[in-house]
Amino acid sequence: MKAVLYPNFQKKNALSCARETCDVLDRAGIEVCVSGKFRDDFKDKRVTFEDIGTSAHTADIVIAIGGDGTILRCAKHLMGTDTKMLGINTGTLGFMAGLEADQLDKLALLTTGEYTVSERMTIDVVTHGEDGDHTYTALNEVSARSAGFRISDFDVCSDGYLIGRYRADGVLFSTPSGSTAYALSAGGPVIEPDLECIEMTLICPHSLFSRATLFSKDRRLTLTDRTSSDRLVVSVDGEIKKQLGDGESIEIMRGRNTLRFVDLIGNSFHESLCRKLCRPLK
Template identity: 75%
Template sequence: MKAALYPNFQKPNALSCAREACDVLAECGIEVSVSELFRKDFSDKPQVKFEDINESAKEADFVLAIGGDGTILRCAKLLIGSDTKLLGINTGTLGFMAGLEANQLDKLSLLTNEEYEISQRMTLDVVYHSEKGDITATVLNEVSARSGSFHICDFEVYADEYLIGRYRADGVLFSTPSGSTAYALSAGGPVIEPDLECIEMTLICPHTLFSRATMFSPGRRLRMKDTTTREDCMVISVDGEHFASIGVNESIEICRGKNNINFINLIGNSFHESLCKKMCKPIK
């Protein structure tokens, strides 16, 4: 078996967590690889191999993303199109997508006997038809569109070329079930179990008295068209990273992604247990 580490050393305790994970994995007979960029941090670990993470992530049996939810999202992009499994280890603030906390590394031994559950998370593919050609991306959480100058936006949304509605709002989110507990939740959207398959549309601060999140079948092809009349581009972000800027009468298309991401659940925590533990108790 082979494991690749994807640590974010900007997070507290991520380095000590990654080093301890190397020791636990080695004791279990699991080969460990880390990016060449971190050679000095693991130079005293003879069991560690140094490889390009873009290659090792696709060749490994599983990848350990050590950090917060942002780290896990960035790591997930490396696994698109592969069968590699993803295990998040939380050293961040929330770590809602993580399967383990930093103080649970002894549970890594369960990987050797495949004593874990797999949660397949759907993705979204987004396409922007620019003058220079199509720009594409795949997201695990959401696609967001909003004004670059923080003005209110006018836009239309189509499903399979049928006009769903014309809207005025600060922006709009198109989310996977995994992303329902991220930006979409803060924008007033519902909580969706991550194993479901649907596309959620949530308006951001809509200029109306009546607005509800809308759920679409995963087979729908959605299109969001900017109809704002002033000279102001809508900024499109994918999983929190800038993707494109679109102008008046330009659009983006969103559909179910061609690939799933396989998340490892080592300790049997249900989605609802994690939801209560990490999002309810801190508020109480």
């Protein structure tokens, strides 16, 4: 079995966690691979060095060590592969992580098959412009909001039918995995991550009657900017991709790719939810 480490050493304790992860995997007889840019950090460990762009396609599992942002960046390397993914949280919340830094002994279960795999859907967003059409994939969400943080006007259609004309700071289109991210802060529901649907949540709507809406995974949604100034800026998992022009639109649909997340402790999502949201943060 081959495991690739994808650490984010900007997170506190990530380096010590990654080094201990190497030791646990080595004792379990699992080959460990890390990027060559971390050679000095792992030169005393039994690891091989290979670029993540290559190793992600040949490994059995990729282990991201950091916070949810680290997991999102790691996920981009796994699009279109069958490689499984596991997050180890050394960040603040880490909803997408399957283990905490004090649970590394569970990694030995990778060799016995005593774990479950959750299939996570993605969403694709297609942008249209003078430079042609571009497709981007999100594991968490696609957001559209004013570049100047002013109120925006936009239409949303589902399979060609007008759903609503909205006035709000913006809108989020989220996967179930992304329901505990920006969408949760915007008032959206918590959705089990292995479900398949598209969540639409308005950001600070100028309305007394607005609720998050869940669409079938098979819907094709279209957002059209009707704002007279401060055009909508489209971001995919927090990365800005495009600023819309007058009357321009984007299309949102179920992603072509799915990602496979490993759960070593059983019901890690609900355990994480209760531990990190149902109790005061220290």
